[in-house]
Amino acid sequence: xxxxxxxxxxxxxxxxxxxxxxxxxxxxxxxxxxxxxxxxxxxxxxxxxxxxxxxxxxxxxxxxxxxxxxxxxxxxxxxxxxxxxxxxxxxxxxxxxxxxxxxxxxxxxxxxxxxxxxxxxxxxxxxxxxxxxxxxxxxxxxxxxxxxxxxxxxxxxxxxxxxxxxxxxxxxxxxxxxxxxxxxxxxxxxxxxxxxxxxxxxxxxxxxxxxxxxxxxxxxxxxxxxxxxxx
Numbered sequence: 330x331x332x333x334x335x336x337x338x339x340x341x342x343x344x345x346x347x348x349x350x351x352x353x354x355x356x357x358x359x360x361x362x363x364x365x366x367x368x369x370x371x372x373x374x375x376x377x378x379x380x381x382x383x384x385x386x387x388x389x390x391x392x393x394x395x396x397x398x399x400x401x402x403x404x405x406x407x408x409x410x411x412x413x414x415x416x417x418x419x420x421x422x423x424x425x426x427x428x429x430x431x432x433x434x435x436x437x438x439x440x441x442x443x444x445x446x447x448x449x450x451x452x453x454x455x456x457x458x459x460x461x462x463x464x465x466x467x468x469x470x471x472x473x474x475x476x477x478x479x480x481x482x483x484x485x486x487x488x489x490x491x492x493x494x495x496x497x498x499x500x501x502x503x504x505x506x507x508x509x510x511x512x513x514x515x516x517x518x519x520x521x522x523x524x525x526x527x528x529x530x531x532x533x534x535x536x537x538x539x540x541x542x543x544x545x546x547x548x549x550x551x552x553x554x555x556x557x558x559x560x
């Protein structure tokens with residue numbers, strides 16, 4: 330127990346990094362999911378094709394490989410672009426924090442795309458037609474009619490995506506993000522107590538997931554409050 334106390338501050342800072350990655354990636358996940366779902370439901374064959382390719386590739390590729398491809402691929406791409414502007418540039422890369430956040434948001438966003446697509450299809454078509462009959466623009470119909478109702482339907486599955494998102498942050502130690510797995514690796518090297526250190530990491534992640542599950546349950550009750558009043 331004493332050795333854990335010695336590393337408590339490091340685990341605390343690592344946990345804060347996990348939360349930062351989670352909230353940044355969560356925002357991007359919602360963006361990719363909404364864009365992907367809208368593309369899959371659009372009348373454009375090109376948009377549907379791109380969205381289908383996105384979900385197929387990201388869901389069919391191991392998550393660690395996606396992380397490494399985004400991290401190293403972004404460096405190659407940015408360096409190539411920078412050299413076109415200034416040939417003297419040697420190397421440009423995205424910081425590991427942002428590369429990792431984007432990578433896991435791409436991954437979970439592919440699953441969120443399908444969740445949002447199904448939720449949009451679950452919105453009563455009559456309400457959309459009524460909104461149009463009242464003169465609402467497509468944008469107003471989306472934000473005032475479709476999106477609020479879609480969230481209620483998507484929330485249970487999206488809670489699972491949030492759990493996946495928080496757990497995927499454990500992969501970021503591979504690219505040097507100093508989160509709790511990274512801290513546990515360092516602590517294990519110095520104390521030779523891998524079971525203890527990784528058990529601490531497991532407990533921290535279990536705490537994060539428990540908070541997410543409880544939060545989603547509260548949001549579900551709030552989102553469905555009108556159904557309880559109608560009974």
